[in-house]
Amino acid sequence: MCPGVPKIMSEPDHQRTIAYIVKAWPRLSETFVLNEIISLEQRGVPIRIFSVKERDPGPAHSKIAQVRAEVTYLAFWPNWKRTIPANLRTLCRQPGRYLRVLLEAIKVNVIRHHRFAPPWHFFEAAYLTDILFREPVDHLHAHFASTPALVAMYTHRLSGIPYTFTAHAKDIYVSDPEVFRAKLEEARALVTCTAYNLNYLLAQYGPLCDQKVHCIYHGLDVSQFNFQLSTKVDSSEPTILSVARLVEKKGLGDLIAAADILRRRGRVFHVEIIGSGPQREVLQAQAKRLGLADRVRLPGAQAHDVVCLAYQRASVFVLPSVIASNGDRDGIPNVLLEAMASGVPVVSTPVSGIPELIESGLDGLLVPPNDPAALADAIDKLLASQEMRESLARAARAKIESSFSLDASAERLLALFSKPEHPSSLDLDAAVAAGRSVPFAEGK
Numbered sequence: 001m002c003p004g005v006p007k008i009m010s011e012p013d014h015q016r017t018i019a020y021i022v023k024a025w026p027r028l029s030e031t032f033v034l035n036e037i038i039s040l041e042q043r044g045v046p047i048r049i050f051s052v053k054e055r056d057p058g059p060a061h062s063k064i065a066q067v068r069a070e071v072t073y074l075a076f077w078p079n080w081k082r083t084i085p086a087n088l089r090t091l092c093r094q095p096g097r098y099l100r101v102l103l104e105a106i107k108v109n110v111i112r113h114h115r116f117a118p119p120w121h122f123f124e125a126a127y128l129t130d131i132l133f134r135e136p137v138d139h140l141h142a143h144f145a146s147t148p149a150l151v152a153m154y155t156h157r158l159s160g161i162p163y164t165f166t167a168h169a170k171d172i173y174v175s176d177p178e179v180f181r182a183k184l185e186e187a188r189a190l191v192t193c194t195a196y197n198l199n200y201l202l203a204q205y206g207p208l209c210d211q212k213v214h215c216i217y218h219g220l221d222v223s224q225f226n227f228q229l230s231t232k233v234d235s236s237e238p239t240i241l242s243v244a245r246l247v248e249k250k251g252l253g254d255l256i257a258a259a260d261i262l263r264r265r266g267r268v269f270h271v272e273i274i275g276s277g278p279q280r281e282v283l284q285a286q287a288k289r290l291g292l293a294d295r296v297r298l299p300g301a302q303a304h305d306v307v308c309l310a311y312q313r314a315s316v317f318v319l320p321s322v323i324a325s326n327g328d329r330d331g332i333p334n335v336l337l338e339a340m341a342s343g344v345p346v347v348s349t350p351v352s353g354i355p356e357l358i359e360s361g362l363d364g365l366l367v368p369p370n371d372p373a374a375l376a377d378a379i380d381k382l383l384a385s386q387e388m389r390e391s392l393a394r395a396a397r398a399k400i401e402s403s404f405s406l407d408a409s410a411e412r413l414l415a416l417f418s419k420p421e422h423p424s425s426l427d428l429d430a431a432v433a434a435g436r437s438v439p440f441a442e443g444k
Helices: 011-015 031-042 062-066 077-093 095-113 120-134 147-159 177-186 195-209 252-264 280-289 304-313 334-342 372-384 386-403 406-417 428-434
Strands: 018-022 047-051 070-073 139-143 163-167 189-192 213-215 239-243 270-274 296-300 316-319 346-348
Touching: 018 031, 018 120, 018 147, 031 047, 031 062, 031 334, 031 406, 062 304, 077 095, 077 120, 095 120, 095 147, 120 147, 139 147, 139 406, 147 163, 147 177, 177 195, 189 195, 189 406, 195 213, 239 252, 239 304, 239 334, 252 270, 252 280, 252 372, 270 304, 280 296, 304 334, 316 334, 316 372, 334 346, 334 386, 346 372, 372 386
Parallel strands: 018 047, 018 139, 047 070, 139 163, 163 189, 189 213, 239 270, 239 316, 270 296, 316 346
Antiparallel strands: none
16 A cells, blocks of 8 residues: 555545646546546536646547536747736736746756746746636645646745645656755645655655655546456457557567567467557567568557557557666556456556556566566466466456545545645745745735
8 A cells, every 4th residue: 555645634625726737638648637637526626727738639538528627728828918917917916026936937947958048837837826816726736746846836936825746757757856856845745656656755855755745546437447357369369458658668669579479489469559659650660670560550549438448359458667768667557557447467567666556466467677578478378378367357456446446546635635734924025035835915
């Protein structure tokens, strides 16, 4: 069980209005954010969504229609006619604070880029601050420690509204430690989705994490996934399925290499890799070079309903995650939870938080990363044994139901959002300079 989880909050606290700051809305690859927001709204929590980027192109999740929250896009250039007047209003209300936070944002940009760069995310935060002055919220929560948390931090400095943020994977391991430290220091709390991440943060940031960093797994609504044991292996060509962004840390080149080994062993199968990303042409070229062009299919990103149907067709689900050359790595990929809930036996690697989900030999198989031969052996073993497939699949579904409940995750988040905060001083400018949270009011 994930350590560091706060107690469940009481019913009267559920009406606090939460502003969610996200990278892009909607984003197909971030189903966990969508599920979280829907679950909170079902508990009667008023939500506002603020997207740092414009709408993400491509297919959308069918559950987007269930979200009641209003969405506002903050990206500076597409919205400059609203952003510039909003910044002027924020400046007029609190000129001292606005200018101090602006100068700090410029200084951080110069240090990071070694050149002057306009602090666009500060301007977006000031736009958000103006919106919240007229339409107040009780709390800010950012998903990802990158740009969303930066906008949340600047908004907090301008408005005094407390914030928390969720850090996932790349935003932990490939971030500027000093910038991350500042976000952590000013946040009311930091949520992360694996105990592996929690331990890393404790080692990296030490006492700063004390009572502030919490591990809360991404929950899954298992009722949305039809559990169906795989019986397709003996009836036709089995499907080896993977669903992932086509990036280095997903290890998909190892899957294609493993498929080559299986073909040379005489196995009949086809591989389907659903997703989009910068490695698409590289993976297609690898499949062609190995003579697997007719066996490896990369249909691109697909709507979530299509992905769910793919789980039902699959004989085995494979996600051979690795640690990328820049240090990026997965947390606990949501697609593993979905496959396990759907009755597909899974093969993955013991990278990052994945062993917190999969106990090898009990509810899935884990093989060493960067080892196509071991990956091929695990897939071969599953294709050869219906008994093993069914045993792993049943145990996997039970694991998801018992330990990765969306309801439990939502309640734990609400406990964090509801923690009271009492500023020790009403001197707004001094509080901002000290990095303390202050009430949102017109100041000097």
